[in-house]
Amino acid sequence: xxxxxxxxxxxxxxxxxxxxxxxxxxxxxxxxxxxxxxxxxxxxxxxxxxxxxxxxxxxxxxxxxxxxxxxxxxxxxxxxxxxxxxxxxxxxxxxxxxxxxxxxxxxxxxxxxxxxxxxxxxxxxxxxxxxxxxxxxxxxxxxxxxxxxxxxxxxxxxxxxxxxxxxxxxxxxxxxxxxxxxxxxxxxxxxxxxxxxxxxxxxxxxxxxxxxxxxxxxxxxxxxxxxxxxxxxxxxxxxxxxxxxxxxxxxxx
Numbered sequence: 001x002x003x004x005x006x007x008x009x010x011x012x013x014x015x016x017x018x019x020x021x022x023x024x025x026x027x028x029x030x031x032x033x034x035x036x037x038x039x040x041x042x043x044x045x046x047x048x049x050x051x052x053x054x055x056x057x058x059x060x061x062x063x064x065x066x067x068x069x070x071x072x073x074x075x076x077x078x079x080x081x082x083x084x085x086x087x088x089x090x091x092x093x094x095x096x097x098x099x100x101x102x103x104x105x106x107x108x109x110x111x112x113x114x115x116x117x118x119x120x121x122x123x124x125x126x127x128x129x130x131x132x133x134x135x136x137x138x139x140x141x142x143x144x145x146x147x148x149x150x151x152x153x154x155x156x157x158x159x160x161x162x163x164x165x166x167x168x169x170x171x172x173x174x175x176x177x178x179x180x181x182x183x184x185x186x187x188x189x190x191x192x193x194x195x196x197x198x199x200x201x202x203x204x205x206x207x208x209x210x211x212x213x214x215x216x217x218x219x220x221x222x223x224x225x226x227x228x229x230x231x232x233x234x235x236x237x238x239x240x241x242x243x244x245x246x247x248x249x250x251x252x253x
Contacts, residue, residue, distance in 0.1 A: 003233045004233060008036070008084075008086050009089075010086060011025050011037050012090065013038075013092040015039035015044025015045045017044060019193050020187070020190065020225070023225040026051060029059075035052055035057050035059045036078075037049065037060075037061055038075055039093070058083070072126040086127060086130040086134055089124070090140045090232070096157050098153050112157055137179070137181075138180070139168070140184075141182070142185055144157070144158070144188075147163075147186060176240060181241075189209065189219065191210075214252065215248030
């Protein structure tokens with residue numbers, strides 16, 4: 001398969017297993033991409049790199065705190081130095097602090113906005129010059145269904161994810177003439193590593209949660225990865241400034 005043949009893709013938050021970043025990296029590797037994967041979890045990154053190399057991918061692995069502006073510049077510069085260009089950016093790294101607004105602290109709020117919104121801004125800002133020099137490309141920013149509708153206990157997370165959606169639209173307009181597309185993906189309930197505690201500690205409630213989805217189950221990371229692949233590839237050459245919802249019909253309710 002060669003839908004991303006020789007394209008250089010930078011993916012943040014790639015260490016967690018199962019996780020969206022890892023699944024996206026694997027899917028991109030299967031389609032011929034050269035990969036730059038980052039995370040704060042070095043052991044998880046090493047495990048992900050091993051899987052990607054086994055698939056035949058060229059991989060650059062870098063530890064990264066995505067709220068560190070200087071580190072963003074270093075990652076982008078290293079990507080271009082290693083592979084000669086930057087064609088795809090997937091801002092996937094994120095964190096969820098879920099509790100009622102009345103119980104939120106200022107520190108909780110700052111953490112949510114820094115990791116889920118500010119990091120995406122920084123990633124786009126630092127990657128854009130490199131992508132322009134590469135002749136264009138695709139930015140895929142991970143948002144959430146929580147950024148499209150109110151969900152109890154998830155309001156601040158939703159604010160950050162809604163900001164990601166609007167940021168995409170602004171970037172799409174500002175850089176269309178540069179051949180750069182920018183879109184957001186909005187997953188619903190996806191069976192990633194974050195769900196493991198729930199599965200272990202309360203399996204019956206875990207089943208009930210999946211049953212709330214019209215499709216009858218949680219999504220799989222690979223199903224989100226396939227959507228990221230489409231947006232990153234030339235198949236989405238006329239798709240920019242929009243949102244792709246991947247939720248099994250959850251938001252229709």
